[in-house]
Amino acid sequence: MKKSLFTLFVSLLLLPHLTFAQTAQLLLENIPKFISNVLIPFLFGMAFLVFVYNIIRYFVIGGSNEKEHDNAKNLAIYSVAAFVFLVIFWGIVNMLTNSLGLEGEDQPCSDYQKTFGNCP
Numbered sequence: 195m196k197k198s199l200f201t202l203f204v205s206l207l208l209l210p211h212l213t214f215a216q217t218a219q220l221l222l223e224n225i226p227k228f229i230s231n232v233l234i235p236f237l238f239g240m241a242f243l244v245f246v247y248n249i250i251r252y253f254v255i256g257g258s259n260e261k262e263h264d265n266a267k268n269l270a271i272y273s274v275a276a277f278v279f280l281v282i283f284w285g286i287v288n289m290l291t292n293s294l295g296l297e298g299e300d301q302p303c304s305d306y307q308k309t310f311g312n313c314p
Contacts, residue, residue, distance in 0.1 A: 226287055226290070226291040227291070230287050230288060230291065234280060234283065234287070237276075237280055238277070238280055241273050241276040241277055241280065242273075244269065244276075245270055245273035245274065245277075248266045248269040248270040248273065249266075249270055251265075251266035251269075252266035252267055252270065
């Protein structure tokens with residue numbers, strides 16, 4: 195059950211990028227851009243939610259229980275470590291894409307963006 199939910203989640207997450215890529219080469223060129231623009235910010239959001247939840251657990255929910263304090267503190271420290279790891283990973287991905295010339299193609303601009311000059 196978990197495997198099928200994970201497969202469904204990944205396929206829905208990749209669906210816009212798969213439909214935009216006309217060839218396999220474009221898909222491979224856009225993978226670093228997908229990681230940098232979608233996956234890393236999503237993981238940042240999840241790490242932030244885990245951090246906030248554990249801070250609430252530390253101060254509010256497990257107020258008198260020493261074991262809960264230690265458990266919430268450890269998980270909050272792990273979420274801060276996840277932030278550091280994500281920043282390093284994001285930097286490595288951007289460094290590789292810029293040095294190898296794999297920035298990927300930009301999405302086409304909509305008429306609204308063209309009208310108001312927001313199109314790069």
